[in-house]
Amino acid sequence: MDIQSYIASGKLELFVLGELSDREREEVIALSKKHPEIKRELEEIEDAMFAFDDKSGVKPPEAVKGKIFDSLSKDLEEGEEKIASSRPAAKQVVLQPWKQFAVASSIVAFLAILAAVYFAVQYYDVEERFTALLEERNVLSQELDVNQARYHELDQQFETLLSGDYERVPMLGDSFELQKDARVDVFWDKGSQNVLVSVNELALLDEHQDYQLWAIGDDGPVGIGIVKPGEKLTLQQMEAAASAGAFAITIEPKGGSKSPTLENLVVIGEVV
Template sequence: MDIQSYIASGKLELFVLGELSDRECEEVIALSKKYPEIKRELEEIEDAMFAFDDKTGVKPSEAVKGKIFDSLSMDFEEEIEPAASTPPVAKQVVLQPWKQFAVASSIVAFLAILAAVYFAVQYYDVEERFTALLEERNVLSQELDVNQARYNELDEQFETLLSGDYERVPMLGESFELQKNARVDVFWDKGSQNVFVSVNQLASLDEGQDYQLWAIGDDGPVGIGIVKPGETLTLQQMEAAASAGAFAITIEPKGGSEAPTLENLVVIGEVV
């Protein structure tokens, strides 16, 4: 018989686990009595199982271990000689107690790992949502600060218009091909000569260009400031205008020009 092949077949491990049939168990017991190598292997498997049991945290008492080894020794020593006149009695193999402990410990450990993973996922999910809420709160707080500053600025400008004698001069681009939808309002106080511009609609320009406001009076057009197209629905203060029969905006090179470029006329409005 090839003893090493029999040991490597896995039957000895199944015997210790109580997973063999009665006939296979009797075969293992008979061979262990005949071959010391098989008996030694069975003892080593038992020791390995108890060592695994110790690592899983469930350690059988010495009394339980003694009963297991005594039971195994009795199996090794008993003669399997069934009477000729009577059929062989089936041997009952009882599941080893350490196996129940090991299975229970493994289930507990597995459930503990699942619980740890679940709570870790929940923790990181809550942490990410909390961080997102903080970032959103910071963004909203910054937007609120910007809007509050803009509101205060508009409030001051509104009070300025109310406190003076400002005349609104609407300027439209309907009569020009350059920007027919352009709309800009000029507020001019003749007494204080203050001028404010409110942009409703002006197209963006190239980096090398600017919108320039002109006050057209008895002495011809006078440049009184650069108009920023992106600052809509707010008041941009220009230079003072002593006299004006009309206001106009043209597209000029960056920084403005001494005289308006008439072919780049965008909007114009007459003072009533």
């Protein structure tokens, strides 16, 4: 028999606490008489129980401790007699009240620790989610402010379109190899000479280039502003155009040119 494995099984602790069945108690008693290691372990377990109770503040009188040791010795002797006579054991060591309180207090303390850990985790989880919601709310609030400003600007621009006598001049890139899918609309009020541009599709350029709008009239092409390809669904204000038979956009060096680079012609549209 592997004595150390038996000692490590936990049966000896249950024996001291009075939690074994009669048959198991008889087995422990018999083995303790046969193996000094088991008997010595039983005594050490009993001492450990008393030491635990001393630390927890519940210390039984010395007389009670003596009675418990006497009871354990008596159990060993009675167990030997019962095994010899083959009669079932009828005596069971009852867990002493001070032991019950010690075990109960340990369980309560353990459950309290588990509860504290659980609620701490829940608290930090809720705090993190609340912080994330606040950050998301701030982002949405900023986006709302930007959208409201954009809406207000568009509203003013469309009000300008409706209040004036604007002619729409669509400019397409179908005829040019540079950007066949380019689409830009020019809105021109001949009376006020006001020009607005709406970008539907224009490829982005590198940082050294710009799109430049030209009003082509009797005096040739005149540059009337830089067109921003990223500003879609809005009306970009250009310089005034006194006369124009057509409008065109070319790609020019950053800041624009005095005359158009014809090989970089992107879109053109005739005024009807």
